[in-house]
Amino acid sequence: MQLFPCPFCGPRDETEFHYGGDAGNARPDGADVPIERWANYLYLRGNPKGAAREIWVHMNCGEFFVMERDTVTHKVVSSTALGGELAA
Amino acid sequence: MTRRYSALSLFKEGLVGQTGWRQAWRSPEPKPSYDAVVIGGGGHGLATAYYLAKNHGIARVAVLEKGWIGGGNTGRNTTVVRSNYYYPESVELYGLAHRLYEGLSKDLNYNVMLSQRGMVNLCHSTAEMEIGARTVNAMQINGIDAELFSPEDVRRVAPIYNFSPDARFPVFGGIWQGRAGTARHDAVAWGYARAANRLGVDIIQNCEITDFIVEGGRCRGVQTTRGAIRTERVGMAVAGHSSVLAAKAGFRLPINSYALQACVSEPVKPILDTVVLSPGCGVYVSQSDKGEIVIGGGLDRIPSYAQRGNLPTLETVIAGLLEMFPIFGQLKLMRQWAGIVDVVPDSSPIIGPSPLPNLFLNCGWGTGGFKAIPAGGTLLANLLATGKHNDISRPFDLDRFASGRLIDEAAGSGIAH
Numbered sequence: 001m002q003l004f005p006c007p008f009c010g011p012r013d014e015t016e017f018h019y020g021g022d023a024g025n026a027r028p029d030g031a032d033v034p035i036e037r038w039a040n041y042l043y044l045r046g047n048p049k050g051a052a053r054e055i056w057v058h059m060n061c062g063e064f065f066v067m068e069r070d071t072v073t074h075k076v077v078s079s080t081a082l083g084g085e086l087a088a
Numbered sequence: 089m090t091r092r093y094s095a096l097s098l099f100k101e102g103l104v105g106q107t108g109w110r111q112a113w114r115s116p117e118p119k120p121s122y123d124a125v126v127i128g129g130g131g132h133g134l135a136t137a138y139y140l141a142k143n144h145g146i147a148r149v150a151v152l153e154k155g156w157i158g159g160g161n162t163g164r165n166t167t168v169v170r171s172n173y174y175y176p177e178s179v180e181l182y183g184l185a186h187r188l189y190e191g192l193s194k195d196l197n198y199n200v201m202l203s204q205r206g207m208v209n210l211c212h213s214t215a216e217m218e219i220g221a222r223t224v225n226a227m228q229i230n231g232i233d234a235e236l237f238s239p240e241d242v243r244r245v246a247p248i249y250n251f252s253p254d255a256r257f258p259v260f261g262g263i264w265q266g267r268a269g270t271a272r273h274d275a276v277a278w279g280y281a282r283a284a285n286r287l288g289v290d291i292i293q294n295c296e297i298t299d300f301i302v303e304g305g306r307c308r309g310v311q312t313t314r315g316a317i318r319t320e321r322v323g324m325a326v327a328g329h330s331s332v333l334a335a336k337a338g339f340r341l342p343i344n345s346y347a348l349q350a351c352v353s354e355p356v357k358p359i360l361d362t363v364v365l366s367p368g369c370g371v372y373v374s375q376s377d378k379g380e381i382v383i384g385g386g387l388d389r390i391p392s393y394a395q396r397g398n399l400p401t402l403e404t405v406i407a408g409l410l411e412m413f414p415i416f417g418q419l420k421l422m423r424q425w426a427g428i429v430d431v432v433p434d435s436s437p438i439i440g441p442s443p444l445p446n447l448f449l450n451c452g453w454g455t456g457g458f459k460a461i462p463a464g465g466t467l468l469a470n471l472l473a474t475g476k477h478n479d480i481s482r483p484f485d486l487d488r489f490a491s492g493r494l495i496d497e498a499a500g501s502g503i504a505h
Binding site for chain 1 (some may be wrong): 329331332335341342343344345389390391392393394397398433489490494505
């Protein structure tokens with residue numbers, strides 16, 4: 001069982017968290033977004049092996065945050081409240 | 089000098105002390121160039137090489153495997169073979185695989201131990217029964233064998249299920265596919281390797297791709313830990329590591345990699361002679377020919393490249409198993425393992441050209457690549473040989489994510505995606 005650090009609640013059981021996608025995957029804005037740009041935003045993923053920056057949600061407090069993590073060792077490097085990661 | 093397996097060759101070898109058996113496949117040094125290169129020595133990669141040689145007459149082929157053949161997901165699955173899917177595109181794809189599996193032992197001269205013991209997807213409510221009837225209808229219309237099971241039918245094929253009145257997941261019926269079953273997973277890899285080798289394919293193990301050779305905007309070969317290999321056609325069948333190779337080739341894929349766990353119990357006498365899947369419990373289970381109870385469940389909750397799996401998911405799976413079969417509470421678990429699977433938003437594979445010309449994809453099988461090995465190999469071989477789709481692979485092209493023609497088989501894939 002792994003503990004994940006919620007920036008608001010501290011270390012909590014991994015089962016309380018839900019994965020929310022790549023950090024920095026900005027939603028396209030405006031009326032003339034090309035189809036490929038929408039497809040990239042909706043579907044394409046970095047899916048890195050090793051160091052990753054990801055959006056997670058702590059389901060108990062409902063807060064979204066950014067976690068830096070290694071996808072091979074599962075070691076957590078940092079966990080911070082959202083900055084501009086969801087903005088276009 | 090025994091090359092072909094038969095009752096007669098077994099008998100002859102018995103007379104000479106089993107001294108004449110030959111190596112099943114060579115371990116050659118990589119050549120500087122090939123007509124085609126297949127990355128990934130799992131079931132799909134080896135099948136691709138075999139069908140390139142057999143169906144298309146292209147035998148100057150190398151299969152490059154970073155570890156050992158069949159050491160990835162081919163050696164880490166739960167060996168179920170089935171084609172109980174919903175959409176016509178999927179039925180064409182998995183139906184092709186299922187038909188090829190039925191003739192595979194003969195085709196490869198290698199016993200893959202296909203055992204068509206049937207599979208039941210349980211329904212635990214009247215609502216699930218309605219969806220079950222709809223699925224059975226779709227399968228029958230698409231020409232796939234399917235039957236809607238009553239609770240009595242389920243009791244007939246799986247009498248040890250928890251049918252007690254206070255069962256948490258009572259049985260209302262199920263979706264039955266009688267041709268479904270299991271095959272020996274290692275034998276599929278070894279059989280394809282041996283048959284491809286006989287046709288001239290070079291199987292090169294311990295050979296990792298470090299980069300792609302790109303000239304004039306096209307893929308012209310690969311850099312490996314064993315030197316550069318030039319070719320005009322590269323196929324990629326590396327399951328959970330597709331994104332890693334795609335990054336080397338300069339593009340991204342609609343894939344998240346997750347660990348998928350499975351485990352087996354100690355071997356016991358025959359007690360379960362079919363494959364049982366319960367969506368409610370999130371578990372599917374069968375008994376191996378050795379007697380082990382083979383248990384699989386849903387994906388781990390965390391994107392991961394660690395081939396080990398985590399405890400919370402295993403606990404969920406075991407809890408679900410004991411809801412289904414309380415009698416298994418006395419079993420000891422022998423082994424637990426995980427493979428890294430490539431999960432796509434619509435739970436259907438990606439087969440087709442990649443954004444880098446000359447590089448072709450076979451990936452995104454998620455939790456169910458094993459059952460599709462013969463089809464994945466046939467279709468990637470066709471793409472490598474002709475450069476074009478055929479009718480079966482066309483709907484699974486990468487372009488479906490831009491066009492919106494998704495094939496959402498989240499239900500057909502069987503377990504939670």
